[in-house]
Amino acid sequence: SKPVKDKEPHPDDLIPNDVRDPSTGIWYKKGKFMGKGGFARCYELTDQTTQKMFAGKIVPKTLLQKPHHRDKMTLEIQIHRDVRHQHIVGFHSYFEDKDFVYILLELCRNRSLMELQKRRKAITEMEARYFLKQIVEACVYLHNRNIIHRDLKLSNVFINSNMEIKVGDFGLATRIDFQGQKKKTLCGTPNYLAPEILMKKGHSFEVDTWSVGCIVYTLLVGHPPFETTKLADTYDKIKKNDYKIPDRLSNSAKHLIELMLKPNPLQRPTMRAILAHEFFTSGHLPSHLPTSCLTMAPRQV
Numbered sequence: 001s002k003p004v005k006d007k008e009p010h011p012d013d014l015i016p017n018d019v020r021d022p023s024t025g026i027w028y029k030k031g032k033f034m035g036k037g038g039f040a041r042c043y044e045l046t047d048q049t050t051q052k053m054f055a056g057k058i059v060p061k062t063l064l065q066k067p068h069h070r071d072k073m074t075l076e077i078q079i080h081r082d083v084r085h086q087h088i089v090g091f092h093s094y095f096e097d098k099d100f101v102y103i104l105l106e107l108c109r110n111r112s113l114m115e116l117q118k119r120r121k122a123i124t125e126m127e128a129r130y131f132l133k134q135i136v137e138a139c140v141y142l143h144n145r146n147i148i149h150r151d152l153k154l155s156n157v158f159i160n161s162n163m164e165i166k167v168g169d170f171g172l173a174t175r176i177d178f179q180g181q182k183k184k185t186l187c188g189t190p191n192y193l194a195p196e197i198l199m200k201k202g203h204s205f206e207v208d209t210w211s212v213g214c215i216v217y218t219l220l221v222g223h224p225p226f227e228t229t230k231l232a233d234t235y236d237k238i239k240k241n242d243y244k245i246p247d248r249l250s251n252s253a254k255h256l257i258e259l260m261l262k263p264n265p266l267q268r269p270t271m272r273a274i275l276a277h278e279f280f281t282s283g284h285l286p287s288h289l290p291t292s293c294l295t296m297a298p299r300q301v
């Protein structure tokens, strides 16, 4: 008879309940499992001295054996630890023990735009204006520092307890080393893939504009612009720039989406130009949103 494969220990069981940062001596208690992405599992981690809570991204070193994977993790940490902005997830610290790498990040108690969009489907233009402004401000900051995020998507745009946006997950981010440099490779699959990456034409900052265009479209329409049931068909639609904007959207929203989803990257607006677009002045731009927006549309004034 076939030998019964002894049950793999569940990854949770292997992560200690209490972890210590060797460089500070601070102990953290592992709390609730919050999600997983790529090689990482995310748990609440509480500083035992201050009781401050963090989102702890924990990566087993068994998954970082290949130098290529280790280098990617190192690059993610190097880029994220050097940025600091109101609308970018705060990087607190990172450390490792025998078995794991721990990255302590700003905890966003209202999760991400992915959960909000799943629950709400299409949100109002006023809410989209509010979220888009903060996402683009984070991108202006990153692009000014020659950093391309390359994986802007709903689940990487987090929402804190004040309903403020925090862009996170620098796992596919890269630095431009000189003016005009075009990146040729990208290992990983961004969710909202720009055509120039698909067609391997070399890419730069404009891929972030494309991704943010897909985010705005998805928030206002209720589904992604190029979504199909098969990945090959989605790639086909991206290459053909085959998408439709429903008439119910305002002209300024339609115009902005069309600009951000231009097939030719050189025709897409820079992040700073997006902030100057009439979409932001064509309707109310709230300074805050109530948490009720996570589950229902705000009353239209």
Ligand SMILES: COc1cc(C(=O)NC2CCN(C)CC2)ccc1Nc1cc2c(cn1)c(C)nn2-c1cc(Cl)cc(-c2ccccc2C(N)=O)c1
Residues within 6 Å of the ligand: 033, 034, 035, 036, 037, 040, 041, 042, 055, 057, 089, 105, 106, 107, 108, 109, 110, 111, 112, 114, 155, 156, 158, 168, 169
């Ligand atoms: C209290 O704060 C949170 C609660 C929850 C929560 O209650 N999740 C439950 C969903 C239902 N299941 C059954 C149980 C868990 C999720 C995210 C939170 N906040 C949070 C997460 C964060 C960060 C900051 N804040 C940062 C920075 N990175 N991540 C992060 C990291 C990784 Cl590796 C994966 C994901 C993730 C994975 C898959 C889907 C969604 C996500 C997602 N975007 O939350 C998120």
